[in-house]
Amino acid sequence: MSEAERKLSAPTLRRLIHLVKKHTGIFMEERKRELLFARIRPRMKELNLQSAEQYIDHLESHKDEIQKFVNSVTTNETVFFRTPIVWDFFGQDFLKNWFKKNPDEVLRVWSAASSTGEESASIGMMCEEFKRNHPTFRYRIYASDIDTEVLDNARRGHYKERSIDDIHKRMPELFHRYFVKSTKPDPQLCEAILGNIEYFVHNLHSRGTRTAFFDVVFLRNVLIYFNDPDQELVLRNIHASLKPDGVLIIGESESLARLKTSFEYTKPLIYKRAA
């Protein structure tokens, strides 16, 4: 019998799954017992609790544990320039067309499940690259997540070693142009980009306060964690936040094909806001 089976009984597992759904919207199946237990185990250790049941009792009676629980159960996997076709589209087609139509406006981009910030930094690098040939181009990036810990890291402009090694190897030119040595040994994203990114906590299941505000939303590799009705709810919220001709970009293993939404397919992973 594994530790998870001993310390996380079937009824407690169902309680835990309910709490994950309640606080994050993430849908988990009972076969994810080992994963879920591994996620809450550091909290149990920290609080010196012997079973998942004791941890849930603690969670339900201590409001300040909720955010720590949310931070523990989310999956934050990300890299710079994840899925090259998306960046070819954004850096070449999208920015060119948008700037042609809106030469005097500020482009507003939302990285709506930004995790540790590699996605918002990639958006920033693409915008800075575009700016080299179009000096009057202006942009602002809004990066949100439900996990406060990843946002704190992103805000500092420091990234995990694996991400840094990866961009250094795959895109050395961009790396040298947009990363600077900081007081810490690891390189930091340059201020020109960091200064254009606003980080904030946001649960995608709630309607944001910014209506018809964004030109493009990156909603990538997060819909997969929600069930179909919740994916539709999240997409309604995103729809409301996009400008009438706004664009939605999703993740490589996601599709809107079987969902009821007001988005029109443009090309793989790219959708247009429908009226």
Ligand SMILES: C[S@@+](CC[C@H](N)C(=O)[O-])C[C@H]1O[C@@H](n2cnc3c(N)ncnc32)[C@H](O)[C@@H]1O
């Ligand atoms: C796998 S990462 C994706 C990061 C990035 N978008 C990418 O594609 O590389 C998924 C992120 O979604 C966040 N997330 C999960 N549920 C969320 C919710 N209800 N609202 C906002 N963010 C959520 C997680 O905290 C996590 O950082």
